[in-house]
Amino acid sequence: MGVNSxxxxxxxxxxxxxxxxxxxxxxxxxIVAAAxxxxxxxxxxxxxxxxxxxDASVARPTAFAAFGSKAALxxxxxxxxxxxxxxxxxxAERPWFRPVREGRTPEAVLHxxxxxxxxxxxxxxxVFEVVRQAADEGPELAxxxxxxxxxxxxxxxxxxxxxxxxxxxxxxxxxxxxxxxVWMFNDPAHYRSLVRTRGWSxxxxxxxxxxxxxxxxxxxxxxxxSGATP
Numbered sequence: 001m002g003v004n005s006x007x008x009x010x011x012x013x014x015x016x017x018x019x020x021x022x023x024x025x026x027x028x029x030x031i032v033a034a035a036x037x038x039x040x041x042x043x044x045x046x047x048x049x050x051x052x053x054x055d056a057s058v059a060r061p062t063a064f065a066a067f068g069s070k071a072a073l074x075x076x077x078x079x080x081x082x083x084x085x086x087x088x089x090x091x092a093e094r095p096w097f098r099p100v101r102e103g104r105t106p107e108a109v110l111h112x113x114x115x116x117x118x119x120x121x122x123x124x125x126x127v128f129e130v131v132r133q134a135a136d137e138g139p140e141l142a143x144x145x146x147x148x149x150x151x152x153x154x155x156x157x158x159x160x161x162x163x164x165x166x167x168x169x170x171x172x173x174x175x176x177x178x179x180x181x182v183w184m185f186n187d188p189a190h191y192r193s194l195v196r197t198r199g200w201s202x203x204x205x206x207x208x209x210x211x212x213x214x215x216x217x218x219x220x221x222x223x224x225x226s227g228a229t230p
Contacts, residue, residue, distance in 0.1 A: 024066075028076075029086065030056040031063050036077050040126045044074060044134035044141070071140045078131060078148060081124035092158060100159060106167050106218055113159050113182070114210035118202055121191025128188045156182035163217060170219055181216045185209055 034055035038047040049070050053063040067073040080086055083094070091097050096119050103109035128148060135145035160178045163169070169178050194200040194208070 025086070027056075027058060027062065028066050031058060031066055031073070032076055032080055032086070035073050036081070036127065039074065039077060039130045044070075044130055045137060049073070069140075071138070071144065074131065074134070074141070075144055078124070078127055078144070081127040082120060082151075084119075084123060091155065101162060103162060103166075106163050107214065109159065109162050109166065110213040110217065111210045113186075114206045114213065116155075117186050117188075117209050118191070118206045120186075121188045121195065121205070122202070125188035125192035125196065129192060132189075152186055153179060153183045156180075156186055160217075167218075169217065173217070178217060182213065185212055185216075 031052060035047070035052045038051055038055060042051075047070075049063050050060045052070075052073070053060040056063065063073070067076060083089070083091070084096075092101060097116055099112035100109055100116060103112050131141070131145050131148060134141045136142065156179045159182050160169075160175060163178070164175070169175070173181075190209075191205060195202060195205050200208075
């Protein structure tokens with residue numbers, strides 16, 4: 001009796017565990033979706049965990065247990081906005097980033113990355129604005145904002161690394177400055193300003209990014225401080 005009961009118990013746990021994991025993941029997704037909506041609509045300070053829990057149709061302790069704090073939940077909102085889902089797949093392996101790594105010409109790399117900027121801008125521009133506005137509300141949020149900036153620069157560095165595998169940078173532009181250029185243009189705030197505020201089409205935005213990256217990275221320039229006249 002004891003052996004059979006124990007075996008049955010182990011069998012139930014073995015079969016129930018995937019279901020519990022799936023339910024927990026669905027709950028986390030619902031909480032993140034609710035947090036994204038409310039943070040964008042009301043701002044970080046104007047949104048409580050209780051608001052998020054109610055919108056996600058879960059108890060407040062459930063929302064707290066899933067993420068630990070409102071700041072940690074905002075971090076997850078940022079991560080999923082950037083990635084597009086909650087799968088543990090590195091950016092470099094994402095289908096929408098792979099054309100950057102696999103581009104066969106400098107122009108192909110820059111055009112592919114302009115598409116990446118469009119994709120991320122569409123998903124994350126409003127979320128980035130939430131983080132920017134919340135950054136002065138405490139050290140944890142300030143650190144989150146700084147992390148978003150470092151991660152943008154890491155993405156820019158991947159672009160320049162691939163670019164330099166294909167061709168030298170133009171005269172007068174070193175690696176660090178080239179990364180800075182891409183970092184400047186991959187800011188989702190540009191998408192928010194041009195597409196959301198000014199009504200540009202996504203194609204116009206993508207073309208604008210690609211053209212400016214090409215002008216900055218694929219054309220000769222005089223070295224800074226060289227004393228040469230334009």
